[in-house]
Amino acid sequence: MRTTIGYTIESIGYVVGAQGLISFGSQAFFGTEWGWMHKVVGLPTSAYLGVFAVGLVLVAIGVRTRKGPARRKVA
Structure with missing residues (x-):
């Protein structure tokens, strides 16, 4: 289940x-609007860098979530 949630996030x-x-x-x-984000929210240009940062955080959380269980140390 963690793997599925990780890949989704x-x-x-x-x-x-x-x-x-x-x-x-x-x-x-270019002074134009591409993609679909501008249809959902109207943000200033610099705020889209924050949206990009949120995307990077979600990717990092997803990768951490889908990692397998920690290996046990053999004594």
């Missing part, structure tokens, strides 16, 4: 992070 993190990065890049460098 990690997948959501990839999508959120990518959308944050795409939204930031499109507004900062």
Whole structure:
């Protein structure tokens, strides 16, 4: 079950992070809006870097969650 939850959180993190990065890049460098994030929330350009950071945190949590049980030390 931990593996399934880990992969799910990690997948959501990839999508959120990518959308944050795409939204930031499109507004900062091209003056347009790409992706679907701008249809959900209207954030300032710099706030999309925060969305990207949230995506990275979700990916990290997902990877930690899906790791297998710790190995026991053999004495």
